[in-house]
Amino acid sequence: MGADDFKVPPSFDRVKNAARDGAAQGFNPGLIVLLVIGGLLLSFLVGNYMLYTYAQKTLPPKKKKPVSKKKMKKERLKQGVSAPGE
Numbered sequence: 001m002g003a004d005d006f007k008v009p010p011s012f013d014r015v016k017n018a019a020r021d022g023a024a025q026g027f028n029p030g031l032i033v034l035l036v037i038g039g040l041l042l043s044f045l046v047g048n049y050m051l052y053t054y055a056q057k058t059l060p061p062k063k064k065k066p067v068s069k070k071k072m073k074k075e076r077l078k079q080g081v082s083a084p085g086e
Helices: 010-025 029-058 069-079
Strands: none
Touching: none
Protein backbone atom coordinates (compact mmCIF):
# COMPACT_ATOMS: atom_id res chain seq x y z
CA MET A 1 0.00 0.00 0.00
CA GLY A 2 1.61 3.23 -1.15
CA ALA A 3 0.54 6.80 -0.56
CA ASP A 4 -1.18 6.86 -3.95
CA ASP A 5 -3.58 4.03 -3.04
CA PHE A 6 -5.95 6.33 -1.07
CA LYS A 7 -8.73 7.94 -3.07
CA VAL A 8 -8.70 11.73 -2.60
CA PRO A 9 -11.85 13.63 -3.53
CA PRO A 10 -11.31 15.91 -6.54
CA SER A 11 -12.24 18.97 -4.46
CA PHE A 12 -9.05 18.51 -2.41
CA ASP A 13 -6.99 18.33 -5.59
CA ARG A 14 -8.46 21.67 -6.62
CA VAL A 15 -7.56 23.19 -3.25
CA LYS A 16 -3.97 21.97 -3.64
CA ASN A 17 -3.77 23.37 -7.16
CA ALA A 18 -5.28 26.70 -6.08
CA ALA A 19 -2.80 26.96 -3.22
CA ARG A 20 0.09 26.19 -5.57
CA ASP A 21 -1.17 28.61 -8.24
CA GLY A 22 -1.90 31.32 -5.67
CA ALA A 23 1.64 31.20 -4.35
CA ALA A 24 3.06 31.55 -7.85
CA GLN A 25 0.52 34.18 -8.94
CA GLY A 26 0.62 36.47 -5.90
CA PHE A 27 -2.24 37.96 -3.90
CA ASN A 28 -5.68 38.62 -5.28
CA PRO A 29 -5.90 42.37 -6.14
CA GLY A 30 -9.36 42.56 -4.57
CA LEU A 31 -7.93 41.22 -1.33
CA ILE A 32 -5.17 43.83 -1.37
CA VAL A 33 -7.70 46.65 -1.86
CA LEU A 34 -9.85 45.24 0.92
CA LEU A 35 -6.87 44.99 3.29
CA VAL A 36 -5.72 48.55 2.50
CA ILE A 37 -9.19 50.03 3.03
CA GLY A 38 -9.69 47.95 6.19
CA GLY A 39 -6.31 49.07 7.54
CA LEU A 40 -7.04 52.73 6.84
CA LEU A 41 -10.46 52.48 8.48
CA LEU A 42 -9.03 50.73 11.51
CA SER A 43 -6.21 53.26 11.90
CA PHE A 44 -8.73 56.12 11.58
CA LEU A 45 -10.93 54.67 14.32
CA VAL A 46 -7.99 53.95 16.63
CA GLY A 47 -6.61 57.46 16.05
CA ASN A 48 -9.97 59.03 16.83
CA TYR A 49 -10.27 57.03 20.04
CA MET A 50 -6.76 58.03 21.13
CA LEU A 51 -7.46 61.71 20.42
CA TYR A 52 -10.73 61.49 22.32
CA THR A 53 -9.10 59.98 25.41
CA TYR A 54 -6.25 62.53 25.25
CA ALA A 55 -8.76 65.40 25.01
CA GLN A 56 -10.76 64.04 27.94
CA LYS A 57 -7.65 64.04 30.12
CA THR A 58 -6.16 67.38 29.12
CA LEU A 59 -8.99 69.75 28.20
CA PRO A 60 -10.90 71.50 31.00
CA PRO A 61 -14.57 70.56 31.38
CA LYS A 62 -17.05 72.52 29.28
CA LYS A 63 -18.57 75.53 31.00
CA LYS A 64 -22.33 75.44 31.40
CA LYS A 65 -24.38 78.34 30.13
CA PRO A 66 -25.58 80.64 32.90
CA VAL A 67 -29.28 80.24 33.65
CA SER A 68 -31.26 83.44 33.18
CA LYS A 69 -33.12 84.98 36.12
CA LYS A 70 -36.45 84.48 34.32
CA LYS A 71 -35.83 80.76 34.01
CA MET A 72 -34.80 80.54 37.66
CA LYS A 73 -38.07 82.24 38.68
CA LYS A 74 -40.10 79.83 36.53
CA GLU A 75 -38.35 76.82 38.03
CA ARG A 76 -38.94 78.04 41.58
CA LEU A 77 -42.62 78.69 40.87
CA LYS A 78 -42.97 75.18 39.43
CA GLN A 79 -41.49 73.74 42.60
CA GLY A 80 -43.82 75.87 44.71
CA VAL A 81 -41.11 77.98 46.32
CA SER A 82 -41.72 81.68 46.07
CA ALA A 83 -38.86 83.64 44.57
CA PRO A 84 -37.11 85.98 47.01
CA GLY A 85 -38.40 89.57 46.93
CA GLU A 86 -41.94 88.61 45.96
